[in-house]
Amino acid sequence: MSFLKNLSLAAVFTVSGTSYAWDGYDSEASSNIEIESGNLVRPGETIDYYDHGTGDYKSADVESINSYGSTVDVEVYDHDSGEYRTFEMEY
Template sequence: MKKITITLAFFAAIMSSNIYAWEGVDNDSGSDIEIESGNLVRAGEEIEYYDHDYGEYRSADVESVESSGSGAEVEVYDHESGEYRTFEME
């Protein structure tokens, strides 16, 4: 019984970690942004994020990541718009 409980707790932890997103706001537009789990948010990496103003997933190159208080400021180059964007992430 103990093995079953431990196994179920392990799978619940794994499954719940897949549903979380890193939430933030675009500094210029005020759009809510979500970076889904599984994206490696580091300079030089490509990420996919959800932009609530556009109502779609978009892809971007991460230019920089800087800690800011309890979150981080993430500067990206958006592939679809061809513009640089800055996100304040929680």
């Protein structure tokens, strides 16, 4: 069931006629982030996001997507820092 839920979330963010940024939070870095509109957020894809903590746009590879109740965790590999980060995205 979780796979279908993740698939439907990916479809909503990629097929939608109107694109918006997807807001989230990186609790490890204590930073709000925004995944920019036009990004295909699914494992294996590269996304661009804005890190409010540093004030910079960054790129990352999506490693996994998991939904838990009203949040979606997006695990990424950050190209700039060389570290894995987990974004808790608003659902």
